[in-house]
Amino acid sequence: MSNFAITGNVRIRRILIRAAFILFMLILAVFLFFGGKAHTLLLDNKTIEKEGKIYRELNVVEVRIGSGKEEELLKKDRVKIDVSGQRQVITVTFPGDDGNEKIIKKTFHLKAGVPMYLISIPAFIAGADGWIEPFEPSN
Amino acid sequence: MLKNDKDNVIKFLETNLVPILFVIIIAFALPLSGFSVRYLFNEIIVRLVRNLFLVLALLLPIMAGMGLNFGMVLGAMAGEIGLIFITDWNITGLHGMFLAMILSIPLSILLGWMCGKILNRAKGREMVTSYILGFFMNGVYQLVVLYGMGSVIPIASDSIVLSRGYGIRNAVNLTGIRQSLDKLLPLKIGTTLIPVATFALIAVLCVFIIWFRRTKLGQDMRAIGQDMAVAEASGIDVARTRIISIIISTVLAGFGMVIYLQNIGTMNTYNSHEQVGMFSIAALLVGGASVNRAKIGNAILGVVLFHLMFVISPMAGKNLIGQAQLGEYFRVFVSYGVISISLVLYAIRKQRDKARAGIALADAQEVRD
Amino acid sequence: MKYLDRIVEKTGWPRLIIGLFLFSLFIAAPFAQVKIGTSLSDTLIRFGMNGIMVLALVPMIHSGCGLNFGLPLGIIAGLLGATITIELGATGAASLFIAILAATPFALVFGWGYGNLLNRVKGNEMMIATYVGFSSVAFMCMMWLLLPYSSPTMVWGYEGVGLRTTISVEGFYLHALSNFLAVRIGTFFLPTGMLLFMGFVCFLVWAFLHTKTGTAMTAVGSNPVFARASGVNIDRMRTISVILSTWLGAVGIIVYQQSFGFIQLYMGPFYMAFPAVAAILIGGASVNKASIMNVLIGAFLFQGILTMTPSVMNSIIQMDMSEVIRIIVSNGMILYALTRVKKGAH
Amino acid sequence: MKDKSPLLEMRNISKDFFGNSVLKDVSFKLEKGEILGLVGENGAGKTTLMKILFGMTVIRDTGGYSGEIFLEGKPVSYKTPFEALDDGIGMVHQEFSLLPGFTAAENILLNRESTKNNFMTELFGDRMKNLDRKDMRKRALKAIGKVGVQLHEDMLISDMPVGHKQFTEIARELEKDNIKLLVLDEPTAVLAESEAEILLKSMKKLSSEGISIIFISHRLREIINITDKILILRDGRIIQEKPTSSTNISEIAEAMVGRELEVSKREDVRVFDRTFLSVSRLWVNMPGETVRDVSFDVNEGEIFGIGGLAGQGKLGIPNGIMGLFPGGGEIILDGKKIGLNSPRIALDSGMAFVSEDRRDVGLLLDEPLDWNISFTAMQVQNKFLKPIFGNLIKWRDEKAIQNAAKGFIDALEIKCTGYSQKAQELSGGNQQKICLAKAFIVEPRVLFVSEPTRGIDVGAKKIVLDTLIKNNREKGTTIIMISSELEELRSVCDRIAIVDEGKIAGILPATRPAADFGLLMLGTAPVSGGAE
Known part of the structure; x- marks a missing residue:
């Protein structure tokens, strides 16, 4: 009209x-x-060998992803955590060599196509490159 | 003026027959059920959160004179397909919920457009046509979801695909988005958790509906609802406007379905939408709406009354006769019965209005004699 | 080409497609290792089982009441007749006729009430019929629990009250008609008695439509104003047609049970109207016009598709899509009929 | 704008519907601010002329028209009514085109509402604009002011008296600011006298403001009072175009109904002595044809005509007596009182009816001819039935039905492929013959025939009328014929009653001059020396 x-x-x-x-x-x-893509993170506190180097497990370590719950990992523990989004912050609290508590905080990115990651805490603390790797469930 | 008062009372009873009936049923069954007030209050809040958005999605087509939109199940299907995808992609939380809504929009628009087109070819038989259309599209939905998904449409997640390799499972777990909206802004009153965010979203929809009635398009819909021929003669594109009203209703039903399922947390892949269609329509009618007149208040009252009946009747049946099954059948009966009564009352009223002019003339003649 | 166009227009696209589809199924059957004999006799059995329920739609279409989505009401009358017969302890083939007899008063009363209701809601019959059917089924769900039946073959064993969901008619009227004069050649089975009975009921309806009352009924459906101007009481004709339709629904379900073997109560009759409606529409009927021929053709085509699709499709593509095809075909057909613009209607 | 050219000029307008000519060479001019009275019988071509002016789609669908239309000197040819509205031509139809649940203001501004922008319009288009209620009220009040009546803009249409509805319609047209020409189709028909006065006054006011008006009415007094010029149409031609000041009511009446040639003037005046059917104080609620208070007597063996303009109630009389529409009053047939509101009672008492509405009432369009012809007789008189099992079952006797049908097909020269052809496949004339056969087959004592020649060709017309006369003369059937065509009534009937506004305006012998009937139809002048 x-x-x-x-x-x-x-x-x-x-x-x-x-x-x-x-x-x-x-x-x-x-x-x-x-932002909403869910990933599963496996937090691993085991002795592993990477590129010829050995990263020893810790007796006890506290790990927190983002603002989530603090997880306490003892020796040989593996904890499963579900997170959403690609950008994540990991906070690891552990007793340092000097006996004092040390905190390491790091931001990392997850790939959308990878549903599950394995995070090796000893490798992380040691600052090794391969501390986070995609994980394929074997079953 | 005494006669007038009486007429008014009769008229009030007539237009509110269904809600009054419901209040009576509930008043009778409530003490029998033995539920505590706190429990019932809790239930009502949950039901409002779950269903109100869906029921409100029915309002616009009623305004446009197209009756109860049984085709809302199409929107529900679109919402479900959105949810299947986000579950497969593993998108969680609010992100997932809103993504499902966005995914449902193009699908809802397409389905709504188709529904509107078909209803324009069946003027005067909109309700039964949209009803059958719902069944028909249910077949198409099954074709897509049960046979197409996992074979033609890539679905990666094993947890939602049937073991045979294609087709979605009967029940899809929506843990990823479960109550993500409801728990966004929780407010605790006593033991009852009030999901403020969901209510806020519903309130936004209410505001939208009120606002929409005041737009040009809303005015056109009201005009068409009253008299299609007059609206057409004044230059309003009736066919197009009717299609738009169905599209909006379908899109809203899609959103409503996502909200509904995020509250429940699991999706009954092949049955949810059918049930949702019937319960939403029954609830609206219980609230005192009719085929050609429905308000937001009817929707709210309807959800409260209808679901209250729904919650208490199995328990009341069990306590009365010792059979919970009886109560379950009773509420199915009431759901269908309510729709029947409303449709019958509406049809009778329409015919009586038609006859009224004649009665007036007869009165005029007889008085003179 | 013009000739072809005319054929298409006369039969209508959906009907043509369905016909061709069934035809191709029969062609494909041997290649898919499906035995034609079994398929054909399955089709015939289901044709006989469902035929009378399809026929039940004819009177109401004739009187202009539209498609009887309220068929479950008639089925309920039949269920009442069947359960009462068993309760009374009648056995053997004769119990079939006792069941029909027992269902009759219910069918008359239900039909009368239903007819009167439909007379008050002219123009909205179909939607209301659908919901009347649904609500009556739901209502009867409660009644099956409450009514004082006591026959141990029907009542839940452990509670002693309330009827079972499915009741076997073995020992009562199982295959009472089907086995009468039945022909067996290898895998092929012809339920002669059932088909004869169905033919007989079709004849009754045909005959009724040729009486004065039947003629008036057809006129009411064709043009109610004309019929009224010719002194016909429209409401009465409509009520008669609804009663007849309801009664045929009752007979239909009993015949169905004798072949199927079970009485299905509770939500059993819920969706039974839709396949019947789809069948008659596939047979060429419209919302306001139907003949016995439409019933026979439609019931055969529709049941043919239902029997053939699972077996043939299954062996060809290894997917059992018959249920989905049933839903799409039947509801698509109803949808098509509802959206057809009636010529000369106002 | 050229001041010299008239506001509207229609030049040599002709129109035919499939060879049936309805307008022949119609030309006229309408000046700015002039009020033109357009009068003529039903079917004279008034409506068609206005449909052409407005570009109604029905005109194009039936092959268009010939001739030219000029608006302010510019040639125009509208494809839809909306184009005409855009050019400032408005029309108020006889039937209200209002929404009952909307207020006066909403109706006046329907689809022309004032709107305000908001952010949604950018996204979803102009229809998402908000209504500007304040401005709408203002505009509505202004339009109501133009009509010059007291009308509350917030009142719902459903609460309004009928006059106010009419004013709302007119206000709606006037609200368009470019309105130049207003066509009013029988605007006073539904109004009380005082309301009509107000309307006429406001029409004067509008014309003084420069708006031209085409006023279609059969109330000649109003036409005379208000118009500047009168255009009389008859059989699609302009019979008279004169300034109002130089004509008078009886001249107009004569021009409207008179024929130069009295086609078949009846010489014989038959005399009857026995009253057969007596109708008194009949009222009928037939929408659009309301009968208010009608009394008349018909003699045995007579052909009694009922005429009058459309919408005055003449059609309501047979429909009411035959029970097709609700009514009241007293009908006495052959000394016996006949109940109303039941077609069955009417049929049982020996009356039959050929309805004006062939398609809806007269025929079973989807059924074969033999059914159509025999149905009434079968249902009412149990003809064409074979008893089976005593009288338990009444079986349809197909043979007898077919034979009866064949007989009528031959006798009435019905053109068809056979008795099994469907009624809808026949032409209008042949359908009408089927309707007559249906009535004759019950051998009625009184036969009502309503608009027997409407919409049928000339040849069929003659056969239909001759058949009626033959039946009357040979079988002595009393016939009551209702028709809009006065000449037809005058050539067939013995006496003719004219119905105006639901009442009998007068009953005259068919031999009286046409102008006398014309005056009765217009309800204006009483007939002097009306002898009965």
Whole structure:
């Protein structure tokens, strides 16, 4: 109807706004996809050997992922933690060589395509490269 | 004016017959069930959170004169498909829930558009047509979900695919998003947990509905609801507007389904949507709505009354006759019975209105004699 | 081409597709190692089982009440008749007729009430019929628990009250009709008696439609205003048609049980109207026009698809999609009928 | 804008519906601010003319029209009514086009509401704009002011008296700011006298403000009072176009109904002595054809005509007596009182009815001809039935039905492929013959025939009328014929009653001049020396 005639300018503006809205929704969807993607982290406190080096297990260590619950790992413990999102922060509290408590905090990224990771705490504390690795459940 | 008062009372009873009946049933069954007030209050909150959004999704097509949108199950299916995907992709929490909603939108729009198109070809028979359409699309849904998913549509997660390698399992566990919205802003009153965030979302929808009624499109829908021919003559694109109303309803039903299932936490892949359709419509009618008139208040009252009945009847049946089964059948009977009564009352009222003009003329003639 | 177009228009696309589909199933059957004999006799058995329930839709379509989605009401009358017969202890083939006889008063009363209700809601029959059917089934669910049945063959063993969900009719009227004059050639089985009985009931309905009352009923469905102007009491005709429809539904379920072997109570009759409605529509009926021929063709086509799809499809693609195909075909057919723009209607 | 050219000019407009000419070479001009009275019998072509002006789709669907239309000198040809509305032409139809649950303001501004932008419009389009209720109220009040009536803008239509509804409709047209031409179709028909006065006054006011009006009415007094110019249509031609000041009511009436050639003037005046059917104080609630208070007597063996303009109630009379629409009053047939509201009672008492509504009432369109012809006789009189088992079962006698059908197909020259052809496949004329056969087969004592020649071709018309006369003369059937065509009534009937506003305006012998009937129809002048 005549009172709803849309002039060229308005039309272009609307097309742009709508396109932007759809784009926004897509970006939002992508953000939600990566942000909500769940991963399983296996926290491992075992002696392992990597590239010829041996990382010894700790007697006791406290690990926290993001703002989650603090997990206390004793010798040979393996704990499963579910997290969502790609960017994660790991906080490890352990008794240092000098007897004092030491805290190491580190940010790391998870790949969307990998559902499960194995984190070796001894390797982490030692600052080794391969402290986090994708994990394939064998069954 | 005494006659007038009496007329008003009769009219009130007539338009509110179903809610009154329900209050009576509940008043009778409530003491029998032996539930505590606290428990019931808790239940009502849970049911409101679960169902209200879905029930509200029915309002717009009623405004546009298309009756009860039995086609809302289409939206519910779209919501379920969104949930299947996020479960497969392992997206959790609020992220997952909102992603499921976003995924359901294009599907809902497509299904709603199709539904609207079909209903435009069956004017005057919208309800029965949308009802059958729901069944029909249920078949298509099964085709896609039971045979297409895992074979044509890639589904990676073993936990939701049937052991034969394709098709989604009967029950899908939604632990990842379970109550993610409900627990976002919890508020504890006594022992009852009030999910503030979900209620806020429902409130947003209510505001949207109220606001929508005041838009040009809302006005057009109201006009079409009253008289399609007059609306058409004034230049309103009736067919298109009706389709839009169904699309909005379908999209909202999709959202509602996601909210509903995040509260429950498991999805009954092949039955949830059918049930949701019937319970939502029954609840709305219990709240005093009719085929051509429904308000937000009807939805709220309806959910409360209907689900209260739902909660107490098995227990009441058990305590009364010693059989819980009886109560279960009773609530199924009441759900269908309510819809029947409402449809019958509406049809009778419509015919009486038609006859009223004639009665007026007859009165005029007889008085003169 | 024009000739072809006309055929398509007359039969309608869905019907044509379904017909071709069934035809191709029969063609494909031998290649899929499906025995034609078994398939054919299965089809015939199911045709005979369901035929009368499809036929039950005819009177109401004739009188303009639309598709009888309220068929469960008639089925309930039949269930009452069947359970009462067993309760009374009647056995053998004769119990079939006792069951029909016992169901009759219920069918008459239910049909009368249902007919009167439908007369008050003209124009909305189908939706209301659907829900009347559903609510009556749900209501009877309670009644099956409460009614004072005591026959040990029917009552839950451990509680002693309430009827079982499925009751065997063995020893009562199992295959009472099917085995009458039955023909067996290898795997092929022809339930002659059942088909004859179905033919007889079809004849009764056909005959009824040729009486004065039947003629009036058809006219009411064709053009109610015309019928009224010709002095026909429309409401009465509609009520008669609903009663007849309900009674046929009752007879239909009893015949179904004698072949199937079980009485299914509780939610059993819930969705029984839909396959019947789909069948008659596939047979060429519309919302306001149906003939006995539509019933026979439709019941055969629809039941044929139901029997053939699982066996043939299963062996070809190793997927049992018959249930899904049933849902899509039957509801698609109903949908198609509902959206057809009626010519000359206002 | 050229001031010289008239606001509207229609030049050489002709239109036919499938060879049936309804408008022939109609030309007229309408100046700015002028009120034109458009009068004519039903079927004279008024409605078609207005449909052409508005570009109604039905015109295009039936092959368009010939001739030209100029609006302010520019040639126009509208494809839809909305284009006409955009050009400032408005129409108020006889039937209200209002939404009962909306207020006056909402109706006046329907689909032209004032709106305000909001952020959603950018995303979902203009229809997401908010309504601006304040501005809407203002605009509605302004439009109501233009009509010059007291009308509350917040009142629901369903709560309004009928006059206010009419004013709301007019206000809706006037609200369009570019309105130049207003077409009012029988606007006063539903109004009380005082309301009609107000309406006429506001029409004067509008014309003084420069809005032209085409006023269609059969109330000649109103036409005379208000118009500047009168255009009389008859059989699709302009019979008279004169300034109102130089004509008068009887001239108009004569021009409307008179024929230059009296086609078949009846010479014989038959005399009857026995009253057969007596109708008194009949009222019938037939929508659009309400009968308010009708009394008349019909003699045995007579052909009694009932005429009048459409919507005045003439059709309600047979429909009420035959029980098809609810009514009251007293019907005495051959000394016996006949109950109303039951077609069965009417049929049982020996009355039969050929309805004006062939498709809905007259025929079973989906059924074969033999069914159509025999059905009533079978149901009412138990004809064509074979008893089986004593009288337990009444079996349809197909043979007898077919033979009866064959007989009528031959006797009435019904063109068809056979008795088993479906009724909907026949032409209008042949369908009408089937309806007559259906009535004759019950051998009625009184036969009502309503609009027997409506929508059928000339040849069939003659056969239908001749058949009626033959039946009357040979079988002595008393016939009551209702028709909009006065000439037809005058050529067939003995006496003719004219119905106006649901009442009998007068009963005259068919031999009286056409103008007398015309005046009765217009409900304006009493007939002097009306002899019965």
